[in-house]
Amino acid sequence: MNPEIINVSINKEKNQLSYPIFVGNNLLLQSGNLLKKYINNKKIIIIYDNYFDQKNSLNKYFEQFIQSIKIETFSINLIGISGGDKTKSMSQLTNIIEKVLSFGIDRDTIISAFGGGVVGDIAGFAASILLRGINFIQIPTTLLSQVDSSVGGKTGINGKLGKNLIGAFHQPLAVIADTIILKSLPDRELKAGFSEVIKYGLIKNKEFFIWLEENYTKILNHDDLKLKKTIMKSCSIKSEIIQDDEKENGKRALLNLGHTFAHAIETFGNYDGKIIHGEAVAIGICMAFGFSYKLGFCINSDLERVINIFQKSKLPTSLKDIPELSISTSEMMEKFKYDKKTRQGKLTFILNNKIGDSFIKQDVDLNILKNFITEEI
Ligand SMILES: NC(=O)c1ccc[n+]([C@@H]2O[C@H](COP(=O)([O-])OP(=O)(O)OC[C@H]3O[C@@H](n4cnc5c(N)ncnc54)[C@H](O)[C@@H]3O)[C@@H](O)[C@H]2O)c1
Numbered sequence: 001m002n003p004e005i006i007n008v009s010i011n012k013e014k015n016q017l018s019y020p021i022f023v024g025n026n027l028l029l030q031s032g033n034l035l036k037k038y039i040n041n042k043k044i045i046i047i048y049d050n051y052f053d054q055k056n057s058l059n060k061y062f063e064q065f066i067q068s069i070k071i072e073t074f075s076i077n078l079i080g081i082s083g084g085d086k087t088k089s090m091s092q093l094t095n096i097i098e099k100v101l102s103f104g105i106d107r108d109t110i111i112s113a114f115g116g117g118v119v120g121d122i123a124g125f126a127a128s129i130l131l132r133g134i135n136f137i138q139i140p141t142t143l144l145s146q147v148d149s150s151v152g153g154k155t156g157i158n159g160k161l162g163k164n165l166i167g168a169f170h171q172p173l174a175v176i177a178d179t180i181i182l183k184s185l186p187d188r189e190l191k192a193g194f195s196e197v198i199k200y201g202l203i204k205n206k207e208f209f210i211w212l213e214e215n216y217t218k219i220l221n222h223d224d225l226k227l228k229k230t231i232m233k234s235c236s237i238k239s240e241i242i243q244d245d246e247k248e249n250g251k252r253a254l255l256n257l258g259h260t261f262a263h264a265i266e267t268f269g270n271y272d273g274k275i276i277h278g279e280a281v282a283i284g285i286c287m288a289f290g291f292s293y294k295l296g297f298c299i300n301s302d303l304e305r306v307i308n309i310f311q312k313s314k315l316p317t318s319l320k321d322i323p324e325l326s327i328s329t330s331e332m333m334e335k336f337k338y339d340k341k342t343r344q345g346k347l348t349f350i351l352n353n354k355i356g357d358s359f360i361k362q363d364v365d366l367n368i369l370k371n372f373i374t375e376e377i
Contacts, residue, residue: 001024001025001338002024002028003022003023003024003027003034003176004022004023004024004228004232005020005021005022005023006020006023006232006235006236006239007019007021007239008020008021008151008152008171008186008235008242008243008270008368009238009239009243009246009334010153010171010242010243010246011243011246012246013080017171017173019171019173019269020174020175021150021151021173021175021176021177021232021235021239022174022175022176022177022178023146023177023232024177024179024228025178025179025224025228026176026178026180026225027176027177027178027180028061028062028064028065028068028176028178028181029064030068030141031064031065031067031068031069031071031139031176032069032071032072032179033068034174034176035069035072035137035173035174035176036072037109038074038135038137038174038319039069039072039110039174040084041072041073041074041077042073042109042110043073043074043075043076043077043103043105043106043108043109043110044069044075044076044078044109044110044111044112045077045078045079045100045103045105045109045110045111045112045201046066046069046076046077046078046079046112046114047079047081047089047096047100047111047112047113047114047115047119047122047123047126047264048062048078048079048080048081048113048114048115048119049080049081049083049109049114049116049119049141050080050081050082050083050084051057051083051115051186052080052115052141052272053080056184058106058183058306059184060113061178061180065114065139066078067276069112076304077103079096079099079100080121081096081122082116083116083118083119084118084271084273085117085158085163085266085271085276085277086120086166086271086272087118087119087157087184088118088121088156088157088158088271089157089158089342090157090159090166090366092122093122093125093126093157093377096122096123096126097126097129097130097274100126100130101130104375105130105134106131107131107134108134108275108317109131109134109135109311110134110137110173111123111124111126111127111130111134111135111136111137111138112136112137112138112139113137113138113139113140113376114139114141115139115140115142115145116140116141116142116144116145116149116189117140117142117144117145117148117149117277120138120140120145120150120155120290121154121155121156121157121164121167122155122156122157123136124138124153124155124157124167124170124172125155125156125157125167125168125170126172128155128169128170129168130169130285133183134172135172135173136151136170136173137172137173137174137175137176138151138171138172138174138175139175139176140175140176140177141181141182141185141341142182142185142189142190142193143182143185143189143190143192143193143194143197143227143230143231144189144192144193144195144196144277144278145193145240146177146179146182146193146194146231146235146240147193147196147197147230147231147234147235148196148234149372150172150175150177151175151238151239152171152238152242152252152305153169153170153171153172153241153246154167154169155167155168155169155170156168157179158271159338160337161267161268161338162263162264162267162338163263163266164263164337164340165338165340169246169247171246177231177235179227179228179231180226180254182222182227183222187220188276189276189278190218190220190222190287190311191278191279191313191315192276192277192278192279192281192282192315193278194216194219194220194245194278194313194315195278195279195281195282195285195310195315196234196278196281197212197219197230197234198212198282198285198306198309198313199255199257199281199285200233200234200237200238200260201355201356202257202285202289202306202352202355202356202358203237203241203254203255203257203350203356203358203360204237204254204356204357205233205237205356206354206355206356206357207356208233208237209355211233212230212309213305213309216309216313220313232346238255241255242255243256244374245253248340251360252358253341253350254346254350254358254359254360256282256341256350257270257283257284257285257288257350257352257358258281258286258287259280259281259284259287259289259350260288260336260339260348260349260350261280261283261284261288262277262280262283262284262285263280263283263284263335263339264332264336264339264374265280265283265284265317265319265322265325265327265333266280267335268325268326268327268331268335269322269325270367272359274303274322274324274325275322275325277314278315279315279322281318282310282315282317283316283318283319283322284323285306285310286303286306286307286310286317287372287376288349288350288351289302289303289306289307289352290303290372290376291349291351291352291369291372292351292352293315294368294372295351295361295368297351297352297353297354298351298352298353298354298355299354302352302354302355305355306355315362317374319376319377320376320377327377328377329370329373329374329377331371331376333366333369333373334374336369343362346362346363346364347363347366347369348360348361348364349361349362350361
């Protein structure tokens with residue numbers, strides 16, 4: 001089957017960088033062919049989610065990927081790591097880097113990340129600092145990573161004080177999003193990825209949001225055509241937003257809708273699985289709409305409609321849905337200080353005028369925010 005291709009183009013000061021996202025079903029079988037021009041007999045280090053070490057009927061695609069890549073190169077080394085946000089740590093990064101170096105790499109070596117957002121983020125970050133930067137390829141295996149984290153070049157790990165505080169912008173050479181690999185993804189993870197999909201409609205495409213309202217059941221039931229459209233549309237919207245703002249000096253920040261709340265919530269969970277990234281994003285987006293409503297930017301019916309799609313998708317919509325997290329207003333306010341959009345102590349949030357129309361709100365009133373958080377807890 002021929003893949004659909006979305007080209008991500010990024011305008012840099014002096015030139016334009018561009019790379020393909022291949023989207024389709026059963027593409028991993030032809031990975032070698034799709035990636036031929038990048039691999040071209042170079043050494044490949046595959047950093048993969050060790051979930052794929054398990055042998056079962058749904059788990060043959062990783063092996064297919066390796067066999068297909070083998071046709072294009074004389075040298076492949078493998079490093080298995082665990083999924084889950086705990087892996088995005090300095091100690092894991094050090095382990096990965098030392099292992100990669102022990103394989104004897106040069107500046108032509110390519111790292112390939114095969115896994116969800118966690119593997120992609122840490123492997124991409126390793127690629128960005130090894131020998132001052134080597135190339136990498138993304139093979140995302142979760143819905144979240146196919147629609148979001150594998151595209152756009154944000155790589156990194158979590159710091160003790162907050163999420164994704166250590167990292168680099170490093171764009172991949174190519175991305176392959178194969179819907180077949182999602183067959184083994186647990187429902188909880190599929191739904192978590194769906195949060196980031198809803199985000200795109202809410203930021204700037206009401207038509208897509210309406211399509212999601214109409215099609216969420218099929219998407220969450222793995223309907224392949226709907227999944228493909230979901231991935232294509234999400235990646236196109238993301239690529240449109242980042243093309244003139246690779247390093248988030250302006251409108252790229254819109255992609256953080258809900259994330260200032262979400263990242264703070266995740267740190268309360270200690271990355272131990274009580275709450276996973278996409279679930280925190282669902283709550284974060286509902287809070288961003290709640291806060292937009294409180295400040296008089298959006299109407300109540302939009303807020304209700306947003307909560308409704310998350311609830312119908314069986315995602316959490318409020319901090320009260322995760323009672324195991326013990327959160328206080330003051331601790332939450334403290335965490336906001338480490339948000340990467342904060343400048344000179346002034347907080348910035350992404351808010352909405354309506355569904356499909358997000359904007360950047362700088363210098364948010366701290367007292368109103370405090371009251372809002374207290375009401376939410
Ligand atoms: N770089 C970016 O732009 C960006 C954007 C959004 C999110 N993120 C990051 O992405 C991470 C979340 O990514 P994620 O949700 O993919 O998490 P993840 O990588 O931890 O994967 C989720 C779970 O699914 C398992 N898994 C992966 N693929 C599977 C498959 N095909 N079948 C069965 N199980 C599979 C993993 O082992 C893990 O347990 C967070 O750290 C978040 O900060 C980064």
